[in-house]
Amino acid sequence: MGVNANRLTRTGQIAPVASLLPGSLAFEGERRRPGGSAARVVRSIDIMARGSGRFVISLDFELHWGVRDHSTVEQYRENLLGVREAIPAMLDLFRRYETRATWATVGMLYAESKQQLLEWLPSRKPRYADRALSPYEAIEREVGDDETADPFHFAPSLIRKIAATPGQELGTHTFSHFYCLEAGQTAEDFEADLRAAQRASAGFHEPPRSIVFPRNQLNPAYLSVLDRCGIVAMRGNGEHWAYEARPYAEESPARRAMRLLDAYAPIVSTTRSIHRSPGKGPTDVPASVFFRPFNKRLARAEPVRLLRIETAMTRAAREGGLFHLWWHPHNFGANLRENLANLGRILEHGRALDRRYGFASSTMAEAAN
Numbered sequence: 001m002g003v004n005a006n007r008l009t010r011t012g013q014i015a016p017v018a019s020l021l022p023g024s025l026a027f028e029g030e031r032r033r034p035g036g037s038a039a040r041v042v043r044s045i046d047i048m049a050r051g052s053g054r055f056v057i058s059l060d061f062e063l064h065w066g067v068r069d070h071s072t073v074e075q076y077r078e079n080l081l082g083v084r085e086a087i088p089a090m091l092d093l094f095r096r097y098e099t100r101a102t103w104a105t106v107g108m109l110y111a112e113s114k115q116q117l118l119e120w121l122p123s124r125k126p127r128y129a130d131r132a133l134s135p136y137e138a139i140e141r142e143v144g145d146d147e148t149a150d151p152f153h154f155a156p157s158l159i160r161k162i163a164a165t166p167g168q169e170l171g172t173h174t175f176s177h178f179y180c181l182e183a184g185q186t187a188e189d190f191e192a193d194l195r196a197a198q199r200a201s202a203g204f205h206e207p208p209r210s211i212v213f214p215r216n217q218l219n220p221a222y223l224s225v226l227d228r229c230g231i232v233a234m235r236g237n238g239e240h241w242a243y244e245a246r247p248y249a250e251e252s253p254a255r256r257a258m259r260l261l262d263a264y265a266p267i268v269s270t271t272r273s274i275h276r277s278p279g280k281g282p283t284d285v286p287a288s289v290f291f292r293p294f295n296k297r298l299a300r301a302e303p304v305r306l307l308r309i310e311t312a313m314t315r316a317a318r319e320g321g322l323f324h325l326w327w328h329p330h331n332f333g334a335n336l337r338e339n340l341a342n343l344g345r346i347l348e349h350g351r352a353l354d355r356r357y358g359f360a361s362s363t364m365a366e367a368a369n
């Protein structure tokens with residue numbers, strides 16, 4: 001069912017009746033009281049309420065390409081190596097809870113060797129004013145021969161594992177972790193980058209249909225490029241000032257502090273709707289919440305953070321809206337046991353909401369349809 005149909009359940013006269021019924025009756029009444037007139041009412045509400053909410057998960061899969069301007073491999077080694085264990089474990093959980101996910105993957109990770117990576121480089125490259133943002137000059141110096149020699153810059157074996165797991169979509173996180181709002185790059189550079197990403201993934205899967213912008217730098221002037229490249233879904237940002245797309249230099253401690261607080265207390269609404277504007281770029285499947293990694297120093301507040309997410313999911317499911325959770329595999333690279341336990345709890349809650357409200361687990365491309 002399309003997401004537009006949700007509003008029927010929210011604005012129709014039946015909705016208040018549903019809200020008068022205890023939850024268990026509203027959705028199990030048919031089984032408990034077959035044949036009665038109350039059961040018929042309940043059944044009609046049930047049918048109208050089900051199948052409208054969406055639970056979307058997206059992962060920004062980038063390894064060192066996503067953090068290279070602020071951390072060396074040595075500084076972030078534990079997390080980057082931990083991804084080798086974290087991704088198969090996450091895939092096991094997705095399989096167990098029948099959860100679908102979009103893996104927005106940096107194109108450079110698909111290369112089997114340094115030589116292949118060099119063959120795939122785009123014809124034109126961004127000339128960022130901040131030269132540290134460009135990965136191209138560093139390839140000769142920083143990148144090893146292949147995935148065995150350099151597990152920080154190559155990941156074809158992990159990409160194959162993702163592709164082989166049911167319900168998983170491989171989207172793009174651009175070829176080079178491209179920054180669409182930084183000074184010194186153009187729409188033409190961006191298109192050349194996306195074409196390189198298509199070339200890189202060609203031996204693995206169909207051309208990517210979903211995109212996650214590095215550093216969430218959605219540039220509205222580039223939407224027609226996405227149309228031309230066959231992208232149908234993109235992850236937009238929340239409308240709140242703490243989440244709007246900004247160049248990196250305009251990030252502020254206030255924005256970071258607000259986002260941190262928001263992870264524990266419901267400050268910003270997280271129920272989203274899916275925005276379609278045919279002919280004007282991909283469908284926006286906006287982010288709700290960043291799934292923060294387990295933090296030892298804040299360990300006692302973990303239940304509060306998880307409850308914040310679960311409550312937000314329940315609300316989106318009840319309202320027939322979108323809840324879109326995202327993170328990076330390298331966030332799970334340390335404290336894997338705790339992070340997996342947290343994820344399992346969230347996925348179990350998602351399954352329960354699906355049974356009760358029809359809160360369908362969807363990839364970004366499916367949600368955009």
Ligand SMILES: [Zn+2]
Nearest residue numbers: 060066214215
């Ligand atoms: Zn990234």
